[in-house]
Amino acid sequence: MSTSDVTREGIRGAHPGREALTGAVSTLDGHRRDHPSRRRVRRGEPEFRSYYDKPVLNQIVWEPRDIAGYLFLGGLAGASSVLAAGADLTDRPDLARPLKYTALGAITGSVAALVNDLGRPARFVNMLRVLKWTSPMSVGSWILAAYGPLAGAAAVSQATGILPGLGRTAAVGAAALGPAVAAYTAPLICDTAVPAWHEGYREMPFVFVGSAAAAAGGMGMATAPVEQAAPARRAAVLGSVLETAALWRMEHRMGMVAKPYREGRSGGLMRAAKILTVAGAAGALLGGRNRAVSAVAGAALLAGSACTRFGVFSAGVASAADPKYTVVPQRQRLEERKTDAAISAAKAAASSPSPGPEEPSDS
Amino acid sequence: MPADSPHPRMGFFTDTSVCIGCKACEVACKEWNAVPEDGLNFTAMSFDNSGGLGADTWRHVAFIEQRASVGVQESGVGRPDGAAAPVDLGMPSFDKPGDAAGADERGEFRWLMSSDVCKHCTHAACLDVCPTGALFRTEFGTVVVQEDICNGCGYCVPACPYGVIDKREDDGRVWKCTLCYDRLGEGLEPACAKACPTDSIQFGELDELRARADERVRHLHEAGIDSARLYGRDPDDGVGGDGAFFLLLDEPEVYGLPPDPVVTTRDLPSMWRHAGAAAAVLLAGITATFLGRRR
Amino acid sequence: MGVRRLIQSWPVYRQFTGGDPSGRGGAAKSAASARLAPRTSRADRVVKSVCPYCAVGCGQNVYVRDDKVIQIEGDPDSPISRGRLCPKGSASLQLTTGSSRRHTVLYRRPHAPDFEEIDLWTAMDMVADRVIATRREGWQDHLDGLRVARTMGIASLGGATLDNEENYLIKKLFTALGVVQVENQARVCHSSTVAGLGTSFGRGGATTFMQDLQNSDCIVIEGSNYAEAHPVGFQWVMEAKARGAVVIHVDPRFSRTSALADLHVPIRAGTDIAFLGGLINRVLTDDAYFRDYLLAYTNAATIVTDDFQDTEDLDGLFSGFDPDQRTYDLNTWRYAGVDIAPASGDRDAHYAERAGAPQETAEAGRPEQQGSGGAAVGGTPETDPTLTHPRCVFQILKRHYSRYTPEAVEEICGIPRDLFDRVYRHLTENSGRDRTSAFCYAVGWTQHTVGAQYIRAACVLQLLLGNIGRPGGGIQALRGHASIQGSSDIPTLYNLLPGYIPMPHAHGNQSLDDFVAADAAVNGFWADMKSYLVSLLKAWWGDHATADNDYAFDYLPRITGDHSTYATVMAQLRGECKGYFLMGENPAVGSANSRAQRMGMANLDWLVVRDFSLIESATWWKDGPEIESGELRTEDIATEVFFFPAAAHTEKSGTFTNTNRTLQWHDRAVLPGGDARSDLWFTYHLGRIIRQKLAGSTDPRDLPLLHLTWDYPLEEGQEPDAAAVLAEINGYGPDGRPLGGYTQLRDDGSTTCGCWIYCGVFADGVNQAARRKPHTEQDWIAAEWAWAWPANRRVLYNRASADPQGRPWSERKALVWWDPASGRWTGHDIPDFEADKAPDYRPPEGATGVAAISGTDPFIMQGDGKGWLYAPAGLKDGPLPTHYEPQDSPFGNLLYGQDRNPVRQVHPHDLNRYHPGPGDPGAGVFPYVVTTYRLTEHFTAGGMSRWTPYLAELQPEFFCEVSPELAAERGLTHGSWATIVTARNAIEARVLVTDRMAPLRVHGRTVHTIGMPYHWGPNGYSTGDAFNELSSIALDGNVHIQEVKALTADIRPGRRPRGPDRLALVRDYHERAGITVRTGTEV
């Protein structure tokens, strides 16, 4: 029955329509069905519900070629600058030269890929409109803005022989920024809601710098005379080990979200990366002094590094496309929180005697 | 929120328990914002042919058919004995109709409808990660993309934990609900809320809306509608509470919402630390390669 | 700009100098954002308007800048909509300014493969020539010796989307031309409403207004999908719910309305009378009726003639049935002790007796005349206040419904007994002295071969429960189009004149007085019909209408039977009707049996289509389904086709009458673009040109046209001034001043009035329909918002909200009451009663007219002042609603030997075959029940939604809804295609398998329902097969409405065959089911 009246004075007791209830009034003589809330689960799968199996997240709009390429090239450039500066300082000109060129080429390619991926490439400069610590892409843009000219100056001076002093200084500067260039792309992708990326944010920078070192090492092995390439080989081995170990740890810590790193297209890329990287590292270790082996191993390392980036990229894509990667971990988190809360509530109740009479607890 | 803001924070309380699924909100939004029509896609997802939020759908009405009931609502759609065996609908319901066609299952049915929108998060990942400042927080505490700035880097898209913001392919920029920023400036109600025939979408000062929503849930619980819950209302949740929050009648994921979203940038300091460490490792490692015997 | 300024505008600079170091707030704000303002703030003007889609009539604000409409949104002042708009209302900017609208006139020559563009005035001239020629060819001075003075060569269809003023001019012009086949959507939509409500209460409009639903204790929505078809009106149901009202939805499908109801009751389509009869039976047997109300205000106590025999006695037939004519002799249904048979909606049936002339015509559809007036009763009927007399209405009612038991309801409707019981208890516990319940229905009830009786059944129930005329009570007939109520009131309908005055039938030497004597009531307000009619004739023929020539009564052409739109289609198929105007209607999609519609059009000499875009009815000759199937070839079709682009609601001024019977004025915001013109413009100029061409003619056939008052002031763009037309509708007094109300009308030629029930809309020379006092400044009645007929009342029969002594039945249900101090009726609403007629007034001996209505009789339009539980006349199929099965049904009638409505109207034709009756082995070939309905996102035949991308994308494809069980039975796959077949045609649709379609247990077996929205057709942006390919022309005999809410079909997986194979499939079904042209047409 309505609780409002139409009196001679007008309507009394009105309520706005937004207070309407559905499913509250079918209570004739207390007729109220009590439904045990039945929830059925699709057999054989963890309990998980979604909206028509649609992803919760919107899909990554980045072109794999552009953005995975950008990650790879950025890493290659950054690590190359460090190696090149080392080579400069330790007087390995034949190692330094190709790596300086590599750094410039790679960073140019990296930036070009990034710009190419923009929906409005003409507005690239807007990247420097603000400086936001909360945005790895913003931070990265500023880093690139500083690094790019240095890497360029180093390479140009190397090639032309003009202002060699300044060129060296530039090379050192680029080397100083190089690790940042190689590393910032990890927060860049991890600072998203993409489960396979975000969940790996602790290890991802190590994967990336490892991969970068391997790539730069590989590049050094492929381009420098074997005599001068020892640091490159060491860098390659070191990088490969770091990348592989970090990846291993990452996958193990991520739980079910690691699946895309093992399955499907992204899993395939990751396996290819592993094989190429291990093979390249082995080549560096065992056959590094052989020019041909060195060249092949270097190429394998480069390819391995590229596969890692493409693999990570496509694992992210796959994890964003399947709602279970979003829902299941969050559900688990909620359940854990609930249990934790229950435990601490129980503890609190046990430690502090309740002032009133004890309430019966049924759960 | 900017300190110079004279405005209280504005937001939405979308009470899905009074939604009639009319989609006026979707259309009113498109008309006001001149959002492009995005094609004829028959989805067979109940009455939802918009699919989800995106660059061209800033309000999205979800339709969920379930074998469960709202309170003591009597759906009447029980299956008579002797009806033929049901088929697999390929539908999202977690149990396919007929899986449990026991007598006790008779008549349990409900059709949930819910209008989704950008949450205007307190801690908005999209806004945090935007490298251009195209996304910014307005004086109303809302999160808005500035179409004259966005360069379409696409970063905000995977950053949003709710799958809201998206890139419009032929335009190159990203788009989402602006909470009708232009209208708010003149003291007007957002177009979707204004149109909503049943006030399912309630617009106002966030504090007031939160109080109203708390009262509403209490009311629903008293009436025996136990499944009612607020989503995005809690300022302590992973995104610091939503500027647009909801009253739902089932778990969020059933509506396509993440059950426990966390703004990704909450972990960013740690990410920077890890990245810094990794960079240091790289520098040290490569430096180390030059040490030792020259071979 | 200096470098300094440049740097200062750099957000990074602002970041570090302003208060926004993180760069996420004000620092990042762009110049464009700083300049942002809503485009509405730049509007030059805001024009008040009304949504052009449905009959809720939501207020709109139209924002105009540089003479372009830049935004349309809800008008917050409106008491009806409070600023809200559904998706359609919200899409009206795209509807009116979108690219799908046409702006040029198109012409198709006979046999030509395509349209060509032609000049507007040339086209007008050509149409005028064709009208003149075809009118002549089809002219009939006499028919069977009776003067008819008409042409059957021309027909017109459409009006519900148009303004009242446009309908008025169309009816006026075509009547003067002698065209009687003037019809609009009201026929196919709610014609049974007018008959059902009119015979029961006296007026054919909804008894209440949507906003008053907020005061209901219980709302039963049955035969309506309220939340989807009237979404913004549904806020008043929500308002009632918020206050604790129970909401019940009785519907074959679980719809968006059901989702918000407390109780959804699935019912087999086509069985509502059994269900309502079950409720009536239980109310009677449990004594749950409101006895005081029943005794005082209904005809429960009235004694019926002893000639009367009930369906109880005759196995489903009433007395007086003539199986050869398929008609009843209504004389055996009369009240006892009243000499003259009561006149009724079907008043002409008694013409002979009442006018003392021999009766010549039998077949006519008159009950809609009840739109505003009840039937007449001469003399005072005998009554038994103890309600025990065996022939009193109450006892007849009891007997009639005694077999409508809960068990019968369960067996027939498929509604389990406990569910039935729950509805019964909610309803009865929320009715009576202190509580009121409302019924809301729409076309789920009207569109049946027993449509009028569905509504009657609700009337009976609501009268028993004492719910009529009271706050929160009543019956809300949710009307369809923006002005379909208006196009019934000012009818572009063949059988009515404005204000529900009947169109005169052909009779020998019929004078105005004969006509009035036969058709007008003796008592009640209909007794003044002559004043209404003479004022109308004066409005139309001015000085040419004089007392000497019976006020030009003979200028009115005469009808001789059924000239409804479906009869016209049959006439087209026979080649009798040669010219056709479609003014805002799309029969090739919206009308039953669309194939027959198109085949009829293919027989025309010429066709004029006025619409926004190229709807199916305009292009069938080049791309219709019959072209695809090879049945027709474009080059063989001789029909000339003219397409005129129509002006939108924002481009013209005028009034819409919404479902609350409220006339709301909308102002023109901009002039229409290109060749688009208003229908007012078209009708006016067409009339002007024809009159010019015939000027000087002395042919008596042309005089009605030449003498017609046809001077309207022209505004910009030569658009006639709609306000002037509305003022003519309102009428003028002898002093030339606008009249204030219909009680001022006189039968001596001193007053004019284009529609008597609208008299008062221009009271004091003020356009009352344009009043817009915000709802926040008024009570819920909102009497100062626009204007409602009659006399601005919002709740009809509101005298019944007070007890016989004039006190509210309950202080929580006070609406109007007698104030002894002032000697007047007072209250919230305008009393639907003579203001100073005291409750103790008793008519003096021999009183007639209004004076014969006592101070306790709330139903002032009825001859006896009572609400009619039993309709002693007015309906052709019985005085009491009786359950009959639909034309096409899988089941026989469980209650009687008579399966189907014996006086339903069938049109046997090769193109219009019916399914075998129940029991016939062939019936099993079409085992499933099909019902049709609307979606929130689309509008009717799609002309205003399928071309509108924002709407089309929301429901992009035609689909059918089936239960999982039916899907399993027929191998249908969710999301893929199915073919649905009837004896008429085969169509395809996408499949939605859903629990919302519940299989029902009927007659001891499971029956499945297939649900299909009917909005699609082959043209437009979103396309699909038209549902109405499947429906047949099977009509309610009272009002000729088609049965599209309950039919049968077969369904199979996969797409339908293409080309000739499509009809081959249908023929194959004919053979399997043994269908001939006569199948299913037996009584």
Ligand SMILES: Nc1nc2c(c(=O)[nH]1)N[C@H]1C(S)=C(S)[C@@H](COP(=O)(O)OP(=O)(O)OC[C@H]3O[C@@H](n4cnc5c(=O)[nH]c(N)nc54)[C@H](O)[C@@H]3O)O[C@H]1N2
């Ligand atoms: N969105 C939208 N709104 C509209 C329109 C539109 O096309 N779209 N059209 C307008 C027009 S012209 C009209 S007339 C109104 C119509 O308004 P409604 O009558 O509400 O519209 P429908 O959906 O045709 O039918 C109503 C319901 O009747 C049910 N039904 C079918 N058969 C039966 C039966 O035998 N018994 C019972 N009890 N129910 C039955 C259907 O399942 C459906 O849910 O809507 C108007 N408003």
Ligand SMILES: Nc1nc2c(c(=O)[nH]1)N[C@H]1C(S)=C(S)[C@@H](COP(=O)(O)OP(=O)(O)OC[C@H]3O[C@@H](n4cnc5c(=O)[nH]c(N)nc54)[C@H](O)[C@@H]3O)O[C@H]1N2
């Ligand atoms: N199977 C089935 N069939 C049905 C029904 C059903 O429920 N089921 N419902 C029936 C009902 S209730 C109705 S009302 C009919 C509706 O059937 P129709 O009236 O044939 O359908 P609409 O699409 O509304 O057609 C109206 C046309 O008028 C045009 N129009 C709008 N405004 C104007 C204007 O100002 N001037 C002019 N000249 N044109 C204008 C529109 O563009 C549109 O094309 O369908 C009926 N048919």
Ligand code: SF4
């Ligand atoms: S919901 Fe997504 S798009 Fe909206 S403010 Fe939050 S993060 Fe940004």
Ligand code: SF4
């Ligand atoms: S796409 Fe536009 S809004 Fe999104 S992060 Fe990039 S610049 Fe910012």
Ligand code: SF4
């Ligand atoms: S607030 Fe404005 S922009 Fe956001 S969904 Fe509503 S109408 Fe669209």
Ligand code: SF4
């Ligand atoms: S407008 Fe309101 S009622 Fe309609 S779908 Fe949107 S939220 Fe629901």
Ligand code: SF4
């Ligand atoms: S279609 Fe009807 S309910 Fe919707 S806005 Fe228009 S008038 Fe209102």
Ligand SMILES: [Mo]
């Ligand atoms: Mo209608």
